[in-house]
Amino acid sequence: MTLLTFLDHASVFVFALTGALVASRAQLDIVGFVFIASLTAVGGGTIRDVILNRDTVFWVANPTYIGVAAAAALGVFFTAHLLESRYRAILWLDACALAVAVPAGVAVALTMGQPRAIVVIMGITTGCFGGLMRDVVCNEVPLVLKQGELYVTCALAGAGAALVALAFGLATPLALLICAAATFALRAGSLAFGWRLGVYKAYPPRQ
Amino acid sequence: MTLLTFLDHASVFVFALTGALVASRAQLDIVGFVFIASLTAVGGGTIRDVILNRDTVFWVANPTYIGVAAAAALGVFFTAHLLESRYRAILWLDACALAVAVPAGVAVALTMGQPRAIVVIMGITTGCFGGLMRDVVCNEVPLVLKQGELYVTCALAGAGAALVALAFGLATPLALLICAAATFALRAGSLAFGWRLGVYKAYPPRQ
């Protein structure tokens, strides 16, 4: 298993956990859990592959990804009642998933020899769009849009860190590791310590 | 006209009827009816074709599909006031559309020689995503997410039934017919008799 395959599997598994937890908040049945978990798990990577016009979307080439997502959904269906707060679990698992999905997107774009701007955008796309689709379909406030939290910023910083590491001559696997660490550190800091950028304020907001 | 072309046309026509009825609930004008009807009618098949990387999306290869959707929308615009309950009409027409769209998706994936897991997923995708886009855009509760109703389950069961029929050596057209019948029977049973799977329950739901 290559590093890229590992990152893709890990991101599918952890995003599927978040999708299943959101399905539990919407009180769906077991097939609904698998559906939302799969949508969340492969959504970002599918958009990445379609936009980059890869010959085959990653989970069509290798359908075990869907099996991984389904297994995660079943696990959540039978154990979610043990969690004290499903919402906090979603937040932190989503942070982990973001931290593996961003380097997965970066790695695919690097492998295809894309220019640096596209590498960064594919990191952000792979990281953010699965969760965005989950939240739009299930009518939750998209994490991407939560005021006073860093989200897209973490993906942007992680992808940027990978490019800086590569520019300093580090090997790709190390650069991807730095990408994951930077993404997670920033997101975790935002969740735990309230790190944020200044938001646009005007009153009334919806003027 | 091949069986596949027939299934695609039928699914486009019936999904367009549901899209136009949802447009009537949003009180759109006649062009809005055609727009939402077309989005609903070709949405699922378009995602299927893009993910499978078919050379040409089905309605780009043959734009008469859009004409079919537009005709359905015009028909609804001038006759919907005759319906006693547009909401019940949407539910039942959507069940019919699901029952033709799932075998259409299965048939395309079979023709392309995809593995069984992808055949099932393409049946579900073709069946569920047109209606999902209709409901998200028009701000209705997605049928996919209605508590205590079978929806994705029906698509899954129908696609699975087609694979079982093929494994028993039945001809493809017969397997597709069984797929349509199984999908419709399960959805109709859920609508009429309340058939359902156990849903995930925890209080408060959005904890």
Added chain:
Amino acid sequence: MTLLTFLDHASVFVFALTGALVASRAQLDIVGFVFIASLTAVGGGTIRDVILNRDTVFWVANPTYIGVAAAAALGVFFTAHLLESRYRAILWLDACALAVAVPAGVAVALTMGQPRAIVVIMGITTGCFGGLMRDVVCNEVPLVLKQGELYVTCALAGAGAALVALAFGLATPLALLICAAATFALRAGSLAFGWRLGVYKAYPPRQ
């Protein structure tokens, strides 16, 4: 710079302004502004390129489009407080963006030798889907769905006007200019003077 490149850049820039203004209503931070602006700016053209199966999506071939969108977002972040009504600015800028995006979509489809129905649909797709994604993600009422306003109709009329102009033997650049003028005139008339088509009415609407 060809006319097509100019139209694509102009539509990206103006749609990005509207995306950033919607981000300001959602009180996002500066990275959120760039994210929503980029999504709005390239969304419609990306769907067009994916559906037409172009070799490379326009902004992947030329990432400066994303730079244009980011520049527009930064400009809005620092100047939006000068606007008296951000909502009116969104409406009118969106009308301008629609009026350049529709001819951009028409031009791409013409260049690929698509049949007339697909040319019209690609004009509508390029014009309408970026704003639709912006509004769905940011939980605004989609402009496409606003009762008693012309929106998709303007895109349809503009694309139709281009085809009529070409049928009369006018050169393509002139036909695209007519397309832009017709789209804008109709949308502006609807915003300023309340031009509309009859909407579907039934009580209660959501029956």
